[in-house]
Amino acid sequence: MKIVPCCLILFPISAAHCSRAYGDDFDLSLMEKMDNLRGVDTSVLLKGSQMLAGDYPVALLINSEEFGQITQPFRLTQGSVQPVFTAVQLKARGIATDHAPAGLHPLAAFVDNASVTYDAGSEKLSLTVPQARLTPPSGDIAPQQEWNAGLNAARINYNLNLQRDTGGQSQNTHSVSSTFNNGLNLGNWRLRNDGYFRYQRGQSGHYQSSSSYLTRDIAALKSTFRGGDFFTNGKIFSSVSLRGITLYSSEDMRPDNQRFFMPAISGTARTNATVVIRQNGFVIDQRRVTPGPFAIRDVHSASSSGDLEISVNETDGSVQHFTQAFNAIAALLPPGVFSYELSAGRYRSSGAGSLTPSLYQASAFYGLNNTFTLLAGQQMASRDAFRYQNSGGGLGANLPLLGGMSVLLKRSETSATTTNDAARQGKQLETLFVRTLNQTQSTLSLSWKHKYSADYQEVSDAIGTAQHSAGSLAYHDQYNVQLDQSVKSLTLLLRYTQDRTWNGKKQHSSRIGLTMNRWQSQFQIYYTHQRDLRGSIDNSLTLNVQIPLGESQNHRAGFNSLTGSHGSSQQTASLNGSFLDDNQLSYDASISTQGADNSSNLSGTYSGSAGLVSAGLSQGTGYQQTLIGFQGGVLVHHHGITLSQPLGDTVVLVHTPHTRDLKIENNQNVYTDRWGNAVVPYAVPYRVNDVGLDPSSLNKQIDVPSAVERVVPTQGAIVEADFNARRHDRRFARISDSHRHPLPFGVSVQDASQSPMGTGGAAGVLLADFTHRRWPLTVSRNGHVLCHIAQPSASSVPSDASTLWKLSCL
Structure with a gap:
């Protein structure tokens, strides 16, 4: 329904109020004969209504809380025009109804003791309902009915590098390499392929696919299905690569209070x-x-x-x-929240001729209450004589005074021969402790992995052992201690890890660091001590300084010094920063000295709407390397092909029909192209994303109904934000006759297609839109043609639309 112009409503509203005050009735039949009001009963304005029935944009408030802009239907009900709702719409906004009549009705028909207030001047619609009937939806996730699967489109992400190496061991080589992420979106389905291409002069080019998969959301389960190549989640068992299918809980589909533990x-x-x-x-x-x-x-x-x-x-x-008490760890879930993973497939290994058993895995987490979370999992693998299974169960807890803790006990069993040898069985205990003290601004984290026997194996180790290849080293205990301590602008960190094998050997690593942030500068010093299983010791001291240059802090100077064991040392001085209004041109220059060897590096990157272009030059003793890089994305969609900056998983296609050079707000140097398309490369799935046009790129020659569009994409979607922008050539023109005399007041002007352009005012001045007008123009008065105006030369058209354009009749 068309929205009635305000000027057509204000007068009858005023008249209606006056009529009630003085007891007079006004004849509104004249309004009902207007083209845009035919068939509309305007008598409701005499009965106290503020508007005619229709759909109007309003700012919605529920119990004084803002819920954003919506389009609200107003209908004639019980003798007056009122806002009307459906039970589904109220439920989506967190209002529990007492009654559920079908169709559109006033709020009182759904909720007892509810009231509605509408302010036509400010266009605010306020609903008041009993607090017990209101459960506001989470502010960080959009209602499910607003989720948008996006366009059917294809996408390519690329990172292309042209490299030339001279000197050193490479002598003189030229190579081209690129990674690709290819995708196709069809409805809710997402097809993806990751690959790598390399060509070196004198050799043939080769493209290697690293993974391919098909995925889609299952909103009813708040889950994601994936078929093809993937990694298991690694929350209970070590993460492995499979080719098969998986179904798992999608944390992105949940509001934050269900994604992260909070007591x-x-x-x-x-x-x-x-x-x-x-x-x-x-x-x-x-x-x-x-x-x-x-x-x-x-x-x-x-x-x-x-x-x-x-x-x-x-x-x-x-x-x-x-x-x-609150000390969050990864194992904790909010009360009542259930998370799971179900996976089945063939084990993937990069090695040729590797054992690739079938593998099945299930894991589950459940927030039992405000303190405890239960976790459990099962893993099985088999092929030929190889048999493997692993079972795990444990508990996560948020305990007062003590902190956040988790305990996980796993038991594995492996059989890899057809003989009567007993299966290898083992257990492993994993514990984690996290404690933060507000009084001292300290955070302590402790973890411990303990194997009760050397026969405990994760599935990748068991497969490696079955192939008689060297698997990962079997440790008896593994310890990790982390401490972070803040004192005003100083931050102290301590890290210590130790691994102990079954034959009593140990390796450990310790690190102590101090960071100070003062005067917009950062100063860091780290000392690292490492000892491997062979007894070799390596010590190093690192000093790093970063100092801003100028008030804008767009440029920074740095110095880094690394001193290692046996007297080795390296010093690096660097300068980096960015230029231009949007910081789209960045640079990095550095000089390094290591003993008698010197090296230097100079690189720069320009970030444009169609992608990133970079160039770099590195040289040192006896070698030189030149690199040119291109990064970006390509979208193929129903409007055509659009080049973009590197794409994230979820993106927004901005469409402003044939309106170029409009800047996309809050994005670095992203403008619409000649066809009016641009890509916002990163969007947050299942959340409201506000995509806006930068007001600085708009002018009076561009009409945009709204400069901000709200989109809610699903994971991996390519959603469209259509601004329906239109660039026009609206300008003032003075029309004169062949003798250079202004035409009289009231002349009518039409183009060659007889489309009216406007009426001339005093001194023959006409305000008209000259976009896509067909020449010659016809000037008439009272139905009589006065003259024609031929299309002027391009040089006679003022470059500034505010300059008066002089047009003369033939």
């Missing part, structure tokens, strides 16, 4: 109170609660660890204080 905050308020939640000294959320028990389950933490400090500020001025 529920519960307490009791004596009055209408404000609950303030702090983490690491910063307020991360606050809520208004009514008297009685409360439970807050949707707080988003600012840090993955750090106890929560809760203050309940009562109306009478009293304050309750308590602390909620």
Whole structure:
């Protein structure tokens, strides 16, 4: 339905109010005879309605919370025009209905004790419902009915390098290499292929496919199906590459309060109170609660660890204080959330002639309550005489005072011969501990893997052993300790790892570092000590300094020094930064010295709408390398072919029909091409993405109904944001007769197709749109043709549309 212009509504509204005040009725039949109001009952304006029935853009508020811009239907109901809804629309906005009549009805027909207020001046529609009937949807994920599978389109991502090496061992070689990520989108299905191409002069080119797969969302299960080549998730068992099928929970389809563990905050308020939640000294959320028990389950933490400090500020001025333990680890899930993976396929190995058994794997995580998460998994593999299985189970916990912990016990069994030899059986215990202390700004992480026997094997180790090849070294214990300590602008880190084998040998690595951020500069110093199983020791000291140059901080100077064992050392001085308004031209220059050898490097990259172009030159003692690179993406879609910057998994195609050089906001140097297309290379799936046109690239010659479009793509989608922009050539022209006298007031002007262009005003001045007009123009008055205007030369058209254009009749 067309939206009635405001000027046509304001007058009858005013008239209606006056008529009620003075008891007079106004004849509105004249309005009903207007072309854009034919068939519309305008008498509703005399009965108190603020508008005619139709669909109007409004800003929606529910219980004073903003829900964004929507198009709201208004219908004649019970003698007045009111906003109407369906039960499905209300449910999507988190409103639980008391009644569910079919079709469009006012809010009161669905929810008892609800009210609606509409302000026509500000175009705000406010709904008020009882708090108990409102469960707002999560603000970080869009409603499922808004998810958009996107266009049917093809895509290519490429990283092409042309390289020339001279001197050294390479002598004189030229090579071309490129990685590719190819894809085809058909509805909800995504077909992908990853590959590598290399050509060297004197040799034939070769393309090697590394993986191919087909995937699609299963929204009802909040899961993703994938068939082809993939890696298992590695959360319980070590990650392996398979060729087969998998079905797994998609964390991206869930709101943040179901993706990441966050303990529920519960307490009791004596009055209408404000609950303030702090983490690491910063307020991360606050809520208004009514008297009685409360439970807050949707707080988003600012840090993955750090106890929560809760203050309940009562109306009478009293304050309750308590602390909620919070130390998140990967194994933890929010209460009631279930996550799983089911995989089956053939084991993939890069080695020729490798054993490739069939492998089946299942894993599951369940948030039992506010403290514990259960985890379990099963893995089986077999081929010919090879048999393998691994079972695992454990518990994740968020414990007060202690911290976040997880315990996982796994048991493997391997049989690789047809003889009566006993199967190799073993167990492994994996533990993890994370604790953050707000008072000291310290974070401690401890992990320990312990094998009860040397016969425990992960599946890749078991396959390697079955082939009589050297698998990974069987460790008895593996320890890892990490400590991060912050003191104002200083950050101290400690890292220590130790691996102990079954024959008593040990290897360890320790690292201590200090980072200071002052005066917009960064200073780092690290000391590393390593000892391998053979007893060889390697020590190194690293110093790194980064200093900004100028207030803009677009350029930085750096110095790096590395001193190793046996007196080896290397020093590097560098300068890097960016130029141009959008920082699209970046550079990096460095000089290094290592003993008697010197080397230098100079490189630059330009980021444009159609891709990235880079060039680099490196040289040192006896060698030189020249590199030219191209990175970008190609989209093939229903509007044509569009070149872009390197593509992420989920992208947005911006379409502004035949309107070029419009800048896409919040994207580096991305403009529409000559066909009006551009690509936003990265989008967030299942979330609202606001795609906007930069106002600085718009002018009065461009009509855009809205400069911002909201899109909600699914994973891997290519969604379109169509702005329906139109570039026109609207300008003032002074029309004169053949004697250079201005034509009289009120002349009509038409183009050669008899399309009206406008009416001349005083002194023969006409405001008209000259875009795609057919010449010659015809000037008439009272139905009589006065003259014709031939198409002027291009040189006579003013370059500035604000300059008066002089047109003369023949």
